[in-house]
Each structure stands twice: as C-alpha cells, then as structure tokens.
Amino acid sequence: MAKPFNSSHIQFEGQVFNETVLRKFGYGIYSNGTLSNSSRCYLVFDIYRPWMAPNGSVFNGTSCDSPINPVTTRGALGITFAVLYAMVIVFVCVHLRKHGATHLPPEKRFRLVSRRWQWYWLLATCACGMISGFTAIDIDRDYLMGTPFILSVLFYWVMLPTTLAAVWEMTRHWGSFMERQTVEGNPFELSQEDRRSKIEFYAPLVFYLFAFLTFFLSILRSWNPIRKGFKSAITDPRFRASAILSLIALLVIVFSLCVSIHYYKPLSRRIPAKIPICITLAFVRVAFAIACSWEADINPLSIHVSPAYIYPLGYLPSLGIMLTMIVAGYTEMNEDLFIKKSRAERIRLADGEIEKGRREALKNEEGLEKVGE
Helix, strand or coil: CCEECCCCEEEECCEEEEHHHHHHCCCEEECCCEEECCCCEEECCCCCCCEECCCCCEECCCECCCECCCCCHHHHHHHHHHHHHHHHHHHHHHHHHHHHCCCCCCCCCCCHHHHCHHHHHHHHHHHHHHHHHHHCHHHHHECCCCHHHHHHHHHHHHHHHHHHHHHHHHHHHHHHHHHHHHHHHCCCCCCCCCHHHHHHHHHHHHHHHHHHHHHHHHHCCCCHHHHCCCHHHHCCHHHHHHHHHHHHHHHHHHHHHHHHHHHCCCHHHCCCCHHHHHHHHHHHHHHHHHHHHHCHHHCCCCCCCCHHHHHHHHHHHHHHHHHHHHHHHHHCCCHHHHHHHHHHHHHHHHHHHHHHHHHHHHHHHHHHHHHHC
C-alpha cells in the first residue's frame, strides 16, 4: 500500500504522488500496483512510472489493460483454434457451393435456401470462433482484463446458439430431403395439411425461440462485472437460464429427428452417421455450458480457469461438429443431382417394363399366328 512521503505527498514503489491531487480527481493507489479512478487506470510498479500534473492529467501512463505479460497456454491454444476455424471456413465455402447449387427448376415446396442454412450457420460459428480465439491471446498478456477478454468470452457464448442452429438445420433438412424423395416416388403420398406438416411448421419456430432466448440472456447484458472477475456475475441466473434453454433447444432437435424417422419410413431407417455424432457433440457443449453456469472454477468467463476445461469441452465440440459435416459433405451428392439420378433410374426401369411388355405382346402375336396356321 501507499505510504506517507511528507505532509502533502504519498509514496508507492518509489514513486511520489500529490495526495491532494489524487483526492481531487478521485484517484486511488491499490495493492495490485494500479492507480485508478472510476474511468481511468494506470500501472504504477516496476518500470511503469506515470506522472500526474496538478490539473489531473497523467503523462507517461500505461493503461491497466495493456498487454505486458507473455503469451501462455490459453493464448497459444486460442491462436491454434482460431487458425483451425479459419481453415474450416474454406471447406465450408466449398460445400456451400457444392450443395447449395441448383440443377433443377425451383420448387415452392422445397426451397433452395433450405439446404444452405446449415452452411450459413457454420460460417457464422467459424467467424465467432476466430474472433474468440485471436482475442484470447491478450487474455494472457493483459495485466487487467479489458476489451480483448470481453470479446473472447462474448463470441465464445455466441458460438453456442449458432452451433445448435447448424445442427438443427442439418437435422431438419435431412427430414426435408426424405420428404422430397418420398414425394418424387408418389406425389400424393404425403399431404401438406396433416399432423406431420403442422409439426414441421411449428418445430423451427420453437427451436429458434429457444435459440434466440439463449443468445438474448447470455449476450445482451452488461459485461463489466464479468470483466472484473465477480463470481456472482459469471454464475448469475441469466447464464443459468440461458444454458437450460440451450438444452431445450437441443431436445427440440432430437424431437425433430424422431418425427422424421417416424413419418419417412422406410427411407428414414438409414440415418446418416453425421446426425447422431453432431447431436452427441452438441450435447457435450450444452452440458459444459450448464456446468459452467453453476461452477465458476471451470467457467471460461473466469480469468483463472484452466484451459483444460475451455478448449476440450467448449471449443472442440463445435469444431468436431464442423469437421463431421464437412466430411459428410464430401461423401454426399448434391440434392438436385441425386433427384435427377433417381428420376433417370425410374425412367430406365419404366422403359425396361415397357420394352418387356412389347416383347411379351410380340410373342403372343407370334403364338396366335402359329395357331392360325
């Protein structure tokens, strides 16, 4: 703590300050080596020696949130994951072009944007992951947490609803594709006024309601108490409610999958491996969010949290979901091309049946001629 130097000055770490000026402008010197008031903060230890003028101006001052420390594990892993997310963006764009391309006339019932949404959400998740990872560098380097910390944890939380939205669109569109294949075989088999169609109309509204509430409760808030490291702020009721709502959104995804399996048999019996894998990874991410909301020591919003919690349970599941979708994208055909191929196959089979009927008719005619002779 600061010690008296004379009747009008105090001393801290070999630096002398006018106590009257400090009081006039609301400055205090704290044991962590900072000189601050309600709006400004400066370092006052070691080589950091600010000088305060009688009018309250500070010269040669270094802000408390300056990056003066070396990069450690959290920052290094942040850079690594940010680079990985940047690389993933390239592959997502490739698949957006591949699977988002149209090769058939547009249909009102099956819109083109439906198969693009999962890639759009992956792009948003990648962008959030990049920002969060790159700004994590200064979490290690800053003496006191400032804007980089807020940006890193803010975009980390944004990744939760965007990741769930990507999984939702992938699962929902798989059901839509099953419907399209069924209608291709028999246009009158599935009605657009039955219970199935009503469920598929309201399910997206319910999912996006909970996804938006997850975003609203966790993001649209004051971040200053979190930046200051208050445990009560990083485990407050808003974060807890947000985590619970994200679990409900995930359950809506599972419900949508069950509806598709029920109504689109026998096609739905061949569930792509990407769906259970992505849902499982999303559950890991949501479970970690719930645990963080009650336990501050493993919460990414805590300055002193171990990276062993943040990256394997926070960032890695989102990255795993992206890689799963990318690998699946390489093995799957464009939807329009698949439909064209199935149509060509049905035409070939129909032509074969017609040709077979003609041959049988000719044989019957030849048999009648022989009988007549």
